[in-house]
Amino acid sequence: MREGELFGSWTERSQIFRNRELLRPSYLPERLPHREEQIGRLARILSFPLRGETPSNVFIYGKTGTGKTATVRYVLGELEKMGRKLNRGIKGIYLNCERVNTRYRVLATLTNSLLNGTSSVPTTGWPIDVLYETFLRVLDSEERVLIIVMDEVDRMVVKKGDEVLYDLTRVNSELERAKVSVIGISNDARFTHYLDPRVRSSLGEEELVFPPYDALQLRDILEERASGAFQPGALEGGVLSLCAAHAAREHGDARRALDLLRVAGELSEQEGAMRVTLEHVRRAYEKLEEDKMVEIVRTLPSQSKLLLFSLLLLVERGAEKVTTGEVYEAYRRVSLQKGLDPLTPRRVSDLLSELEMLGVVSTRILNSGRYGRTKEISLNLPTRQLRKMLEGDGMLLPHTVSLLRQAKLGGWEWTGEAW
């Protein structure tokens, strides 16, 4: 191979993309179409520190991909810029409560962020009250307004980290020079019901709702990004509309629309096509769906995998739709065969509901009068695909393969009273 040949063809300028980074979820655009109203309101609320006053706490909710995080980051960035210009100490700290989800971690992260690397508190070990005192002292060491953004704040409650919300919404009374305001972001509107009433009223001083985008708005967003992301003329007519339409059906998720467009672009690039076609979008949609499923199945607990495997065997044997009792019996057999204690029907019923929520199976209640009332269960993905996923599983592999072999050879009685 001649020098440079291996990477040579990949360094040429893409026919399709100009800058694909613009399509990534982490990219923060300069303009956020159809969020002018939310940006305006948030800016008004957060403008108080520019006059030396404390802004209200804000609670924001909206489904995934409705621009919550982008809007907040954008407004906060502008605010900090303005603060520097006017020489006001304004600092925004962004926390993702998916990871930073306990009282300790929140306080430690905030403190470290304020210390700016000069020194730090350890990630574990300190008594919580000492940590809290340290946080107060560091925070109050200078005149400033601290705006704490807590993204996915609903995760805190699950982890019982909501005490820290109480700390933070009440902290102002203990501060001399600094002021704190909290922006909570959640995609679950009911989440506030679980909060301590005092926290709820304090956090909800101002509420901002981000409605889902409709198809036309999604199209605008895509257009905005696509002009920079793609080479001129690289998109076939209707591509953007199709991406938008797909995403609009799934509760107006802009992230989804952008993913779709990016993957469609990547597919067309891979096959050396001149432009992105509607067919590429269709395949991108399938790819994303499949990737999602693979990930879901892969991360399933082993009992659920076993259950799913039992269902798979039944479906492969020609049963289109299966009742709860049948799946349970199959599952019980497979478990025993593997030398495992089967779970009770009650538990399996819950596992089935979980599988349904994840979209792996569909169920519907079936009434057969005298012959009882049960759920009719069907698989939501092709058997071949599912089998591939399950066979790739380390835990199941040695046993399942032999089970499959037995099943194929007819070594099992899969029908009738032999069960």
Add this chain to the structure above:
DNA sequence: AATCCACAGGAAGCCCGGGAAC
């Protein structure tokens, strides 16, 4: 009209691992 099937799904409590508190 009463019965009864084959479950659905709620309530309570057990067990266990892991992390916080002492």
Add this chain to the structure above:
DNA sequence: GTTCCCGGGCTTCCTGTGGATT
């Protein structure tokens, strides 16, 4: 290190349900 506590997975026990059958 020990103790305590909590949450998740699970079981046990239970009540509820719609319509074919009696």
